[in-house]
Amino acid sequence: MQIYNYILDLDINSKNYTYTCHETIKFNGNEEKLILSSVNLKIKRIKVNNSIKNFKEFIKNQEIVVDGIITKDSIAEIDFSGEIPEELQGFYRAHTEEGDMFTTQFESTGARRFFPCIDNPSYKAAFDITVRVDEGLEAISNMPVETKENVDGKTVIKFMQTPVMSTYLLYLGIGKFDERSLEFNGNKKLILAAQKGHLTESNYPLEIGKKAIEFYQDYFGIDYPLPKEHLISVPEFAAGAMENWGAITFREIYLNISSSTGSSVKKAVGEVIAHELAHQWFGDLVTMNWWDDLWLNESFATFMSYKAMNKLEVDYDMFADFLVSETAGALEGDSLVNSHPIEVEVKHPDDISQIFDEISYGKGGSILRMINAFVTDDVFKKGLHLYLENFKYKNASGSDLWEFIAKVSDRPVRKVMESFIQNVGYPIIEAKEEGGKIKLTQYRFLLNGKKQNVQWKIPLTAKYAGEVKSILFDSESMEIDLQGFIKLNDSETGFYRVLYSDSLYENIIKNIAILDNKDIFGLLNDSHAFLMAGKLTLQEYLSRINKFMELNDSLIIREISNELFSLYLIDPKNSEILGTNMEYLADKLKILGDKQKSENINISLARGIVANRFATINRGYAEELSKFAGSLEQVDPDMRLAVLTSYAIVHNDSEKMLDMLSKFKQDEDKVKTIQAMAMLTGDNNFNAVEKAISERKIKAQDSLRYYMLAAANPGAKEYIYNNLENIMEKIQAIFAGSGYSSRVIEMVVPFIGLNHMEEIEGKLAKINIQEISRGIKKGMEYLNINHDLVERLKN
Incomplete structure (x- = not known):
């Protein structure tokens, strides 16, 4: 079947929410x-x-059968x-306090x-949207407004027809909006x-967005195809952002740049904007055939966003961030028995949401960096340009992309x-x-x-x-x-780990001056993984990173x-780990010193992280x-989380922290306050935070961060364990279908289960549904790894 056109004539009742x-x-x-x-x-009539x-x-089956x-061209x-x-x-x-946004x-x-639609990415169609809204409200969709008139006390807005596109890329937003724009092309x-009242005071999102579009037009050799592009701030939003064609949505924190x-x-603002804009070509113009190629969309946008930002903001050192935010998480997640191949079979809708993970984004992006x-x-x-030209306004698979890159390359x-996409794990x-x-x-x-004999074709x-x-x-x-050898995996472009013999590692240390920071990151990250896997003792690990x-x-x-x-959070009673943390963090705080004018953004970022942990x-x-x-607005933004965390630890007063939360205007300060509240202890504090979540004083999207951080807090993990069923019920009520419930379980179980190894599986069995099944399996595997580490450290 082929769908040509959906025509939607909508009438919105903003008072009754229908x-x-x-x-x-x-x-x-x-x-x-x-x-x-x-x-x-x-459905009233068909x-x-x-x-x-x-x-x-x-x-x-989520279906209507008519x-x-x-047998012919038809109209339903x-x-x-x-x-x-x-x-x-x-x-x-x-x-929002100012009113609802739909x-x-x-x-x-x-x-x-x-x-009702054929909700499948391979069934592309053009969309004609007309919407009737109460006077005073406005609407945004993928295309510009074609006509707007008042009829019978309502505003009728008709949008221009879209190009052919997949159903999941359609957008409609209704509310009272402030807008600011600039021209391109x-x-x-x-x-x-x-x-x-929520529009950012900064033009940075517009400026970086324009530069990113221009970068992609040059890199892909294809102009941005739609007449306009919206960057839309959404007050409550489960995802970080979404690449609706011509109408990208973001959490407020990713657009609301301020002092x-x-x-x-x-840095995240630039990367997220660049990520969603990359999708306008790779995902929107050319779309995957089915969700088993989700990684192709997300991996590509992930890699290209860092590539774009690395060019646009040279001082950011974006591929250092790529290693921390994408590669490291993917290497960890893909070293689980319960990982999945990049290219994974998807049958049920509940399975789709659970593969929006570190494999589809981080591993896939890292593999693309390796191939690049x-x-x-x-x-x-050159291969990308040929691929996009051939499949524009159509659907494609991952194998199609490799075909076009292979055509212009003499490499296999x-x-x-196929070796890295079809195999689960990595070498x-x-x-x-x-x-x-x-x-x-x-x-x-x-x-x-454990050891598993699998071979990859490793570049x-x-x-x-x-x-x-x-x-x-x-x-x-x-x-x-051997002659002249220093190390493998130059600048960590490859997706594999290397365990060197002692003599080879000593030679690397001798050549430390010619290694770049990404080389050293790889040596450090590998050593930590080998400690977790039992290939190095704690003493050997500390000796290697010394x-x-x-x-x-x-x-x-x-x-x-x-x-x-992370080792401290797993085993907070281990005196050697605690002492090493104290010594290292204190030393680096002293070296980083106070903030200097015009210092590199990464120095300021590191200072805030170190201070918060110390x-x-x-x-x-x-x-x-x-x-x-009490004077947080005068504190350097990079130090504010450390100050708020300190306040939570010292005063342990949820009432005062919730009062702070209500008074902050910027979403970023609110999020930092919620993160800090994860360090509170005591049932009265926990119950107060739970009440604030239920009353939406804490945004639903931010409650997830609170639960995941509180689970790692030695003084809060028992509360999370005892209330896990209620917590997951609340999360599922809001985030069903999004994959976030699964992610929360995966993150909290490895910490809250350490004191409950015998009974944790029984507790999880009570809440196990298909939508969180993968998160439970991964969480239990991480828990067993953490438990084994703690036991080894006792010896």
Whole structure:
């Protein structure tokens, strides 16, 4: 079946939170039945080719089956109504003190909650949207407004027809908006939009958005195809952002740049905007055939956003952030037995949401970075242009992309990509001196310490004195030259780990001066993983990272503090881990010193991270910082979380912190306050925070952050454990279908279960549903890994 056109004529009742719609679908097919996706919609009447048809609703399958054989070009007309709920998917209402905003979030299967359709990315169609809203309200959709008039006390807004696109990319937003814009490509508009009173005071999102569009136009060799692009701030939003074609939505924190904006958020703003804009070509113009190729959309936008920002903001060192935010998480998640291949079979809608994870984003993006380095950027760029030109306004699969890159390359692109995409996990390479050579052996790395014999086709980059050699490692073992060898995985472009013999590691340390910060990040991150897997003892791990602890590069400081602090959270009673944390963090705080004018953004970012962690483990430092909580607006934004965390630890007063929360105007300050409240202890405080979440004084989207951080707080984890069923019930009520419930379980179980190893599985069995099943499996695996580490550290 082919869908040509959806025509939606909508009437919104903003007081009763309902809407009615007359829908027209133009299609062609040779089908026994017309089958449409539909969830929670009240269907009043269906006509096909002017004949009223009987239909049946199958709730479990989320389908409407319409009687009658389809054999020609046809027109279906459907009259239906729907509600506008609070849950953050489909067409929902987002709260602000100034009033509600109605907004859509359709990826992956939310469109069927708004209108009957074939809710499948491969069924592209043009959309004609007309909406009737109460006077005083405005509407935003994918295309510009074509006509606007007042009829019978309502404003009728008709939008221009969209290009053919997938249902999950359709957007409709209704509310009272402030807007600001600038032009690009001569006559096209980039528009920043937010609810009245919520528009950012900064033009940074517009400026970086315009530069990103221009970067992609040049890189892809294809102009941005729509007449305008909206960047829309949404007050309550489960996802971070969503790439609706021509109408991208964001959490407020990603657009609301102000004097309160810290370094990490400013960098994230640029990266998230660049990510969603990359989707306008890769995902929107050319779309995956089905959700098993979700990674192709997300991996590509992830990699390209860092590539764009690395060019647009040179001082940011964005590929350092890429390693921290994307590669490290993917290497950890993909070292689980319960990981999944990048290319994963998807059958049920509940399975789709659970693969929006570190594998689809981080691993896929890291593999693309590896291939980009393998074939060279010029070849990669040329292959992308050919791919996009060939499939624009169509659907494609991952294999199509490799085909086009392979066409312009002399490297075995397909073999390498299939090896990393189709295999679950990734390789560890053991490197040791043998007979005047370096012998390399590969197998699958698992965090549980077990060995699995799997071989990948690995594009190695070997750093030698004065040169980098490119080598394809496609067997169980091989030998490479020892003379002049320094290390494998130059600048960490490859997706694998390397375990060096002691002699080879000592040689690396001797050559530390010629390694870049990304090389050192890889050595550190690998060593931590080998400790977790039992391949290194704690003493061996500390010995291996010792020399790097003297270095003051911000990426290296962040990585070492990440590793040491994560070990503390797993085993807070271990005196050696606590002592190493105290010594390292105190030393780096002294070296980082006070903020200097025009210092690099990454120095400021590292200072805030180190300060927050030191305050968590050092009561005296927390008492010193907590004094600044009363004048937070005068505190450097990068230090505000440390100050608020200190206040929470020292005063342990939820009432005062909730009062602070209510008075902060900027979303970023509110989020930092919520993060700090995760350090509160005591039932009275926990109950007060729970009440604030229930009353929406804490945004639903931010409650997730609170629960995940509180689970790692030694003084709060028992509360999370005891109330897990109620917490998950609340989260599922708001985030059903989004994958966030699964993510919360995955993050909290490894901490709250450490004191309940015997009974945790029984507790999880009571709440296990398909939508969180993957999160439970991964959470339990992480828990067992953490438990094994704690037991080893006792010896």
